Amino acid sequence: MEIILAIGIGVFAASGVWLLLRPRTYQVIIGLSLISYAVNLFIFSMGRVKLHAPPVLQPGTAGDPAAMADPVPQALVLTAIVIGFAMTALLLVVLLAARGRTGTDHVDGREAD
Secondary structure, three states: OHHHHHHHHHHHHHHHHHHHOOOEHHHHHHHHHHHHHHHHHHHHHOOOOOOOOOOOOOOOOOOOHHHOOOHHHHHHHHHHHHHHHHHHHHHHHHHHHHHHHHOOOEOOOOOOO
16 A cells, blocks of 8 residues: 555656646646645655544544544645645636736746747
8 A cells, every 4th residue: 555655656746847847837837736746645644544544533432542543644634735726726827817918828938949
């Protein structure tokens, strides 16, 4: 399970970096989103990925903290998802405004020769 998660994080991060190096602003925005997904998966994996672990205490039991899932990384990732969505929406609005103002969507503001 951990190797699949590590490969997924690597693919998201590598794809995001590749898209960040592209000349079009839309591709840069998608690259930033992919990198934020990779970071979210990394933070989530820091909470010890466990299968069949109860997320909260079961009724009538004392509860073993070693057997429960860690809720802090889950809360951090949920917050990061909301912030990432807002950041992507803001960047798309800035992209549309810049494209309307300059007539191009290249990062440097001019078409390639």
